Every structure is written in structure tokens, then in C-alpha cells.
Amino acid sequence: MDARVRAVDRHAVEMRRDEAVTYLEVALLYVESTNHADWKAAGANAVLGGIAASDAICGAVLGHHHLGDDHAAARRLLDRACSPDTRPGMHFKRLTDEKTNSQYSSSRVTQEKTRALVTALERLVSVMRDRI
Template structure:
């Protein structure tokens, strides 16, 4: 992401990809634990479904926070490197939960 702390397209791409990874992780967890995943376009549904998984409430909260930033990261003005670091770190924790569910 370079040295700049200001908004950049690189930071936006990093944030966007991290959010997509978190959504994919949530889908995988729900598929494994519940036998299905959210298929709607509203990511709040995915978070609500993830909350139904045993020990899924903290993950659902994290997913909801991440997906609330999705539109900005993908279609809005560029985000800063700090936002990208925060988003990638948060998404990484959701992805890191996959082994707990046998994934």
C-alpha cells in the first residue's frame, strides 16, 4: 500500500478484497455448520445467519461491521491505508476462524 497514509486506490482494493474474503468465510462457515448459506444480496442476512452458528455471534458482529464498509471500499471514494489495515485485520480474524469449523 505504499508509504502514503492518505486515500489511495491500492488501499481501497485491499479493503474490498478483505471484505469479500470475510463474506466467503462466513458463507463457508454457514455451509458447514448449518447446511446452507445466505444467497441474498443483503449482507445483513448473511450476518444474521452466521449468528445462528454455535459461537457465531462475535463473527456475525464482525461481518456486519465489515459489510457496512463494502460499498465505500468498492464504489466510493478511496479509503486510507489505516482503514485498509483495520478492515484487513478484522477480515483476517474471520477467515482465521475457519479451522474451528473444520474448514
């Protein structure tokens, strides 16, 4: 097994699944707010939820998930777990591409962008529910 993956058991998969769902629930609570800080929180939760959903999918299908900050490698693993469907990987990429903006930047966070992130997470969670 590659040094950048972690083997996971069913319990770990279920924990990551539950975390993904909770991140989605929190993101949905804040995305329609009129407050910029709430959009930022919703976006950050969407990103974290996407990572958790990817971990859960990969763990359930492959028995391991990616470990570390190399989101391109994590996406390749997700693509393998979901093959031949590449849409989950595209949703994951949309989320992780906005990680820095959602978590650290104030000027780049808009409600429209945040809505797109939450939609990407909703789609990824849907795939996760189908696979687990």
C-alpha cells in the same frame, strides 16, 4: 429452507474457504502500500473475503449459506452457525458495512480503515479455519 439460502456440499464449502483465504492474501499484499488505489483493492478484497468466509462457515455448520445482498440476514445466519459466539458476526458486519465505500467510493478509503477491515477478515478466517 428459506428462499434466500443455498444448500451447499463439502466441495462448495471448500471452494468458499479457499476463496476467503485468497482474498485475505491479496488484501495483505496491498494494505501496507502507500498507494490509495492499493488500499481500495485491499479493502474490497477484505469485504469479499469476509463474505466468502461467512459462506464457508455457514455451509460447513448449517449445510447452507445466505444468498443475496441482505447482509443483515447473512449475519443472522452466521450468528446462528457460530452461536453462542457473536464475534464472527461482528467482524462480518464491520466488513459488509464498508462494502460500498471499499468498492465504489474514493474519498472514504484510508489506510487506517483498510487495516481495520483486513484485521476483521483475519479474525473471521481464523474462525473459519477452526470450524471447517
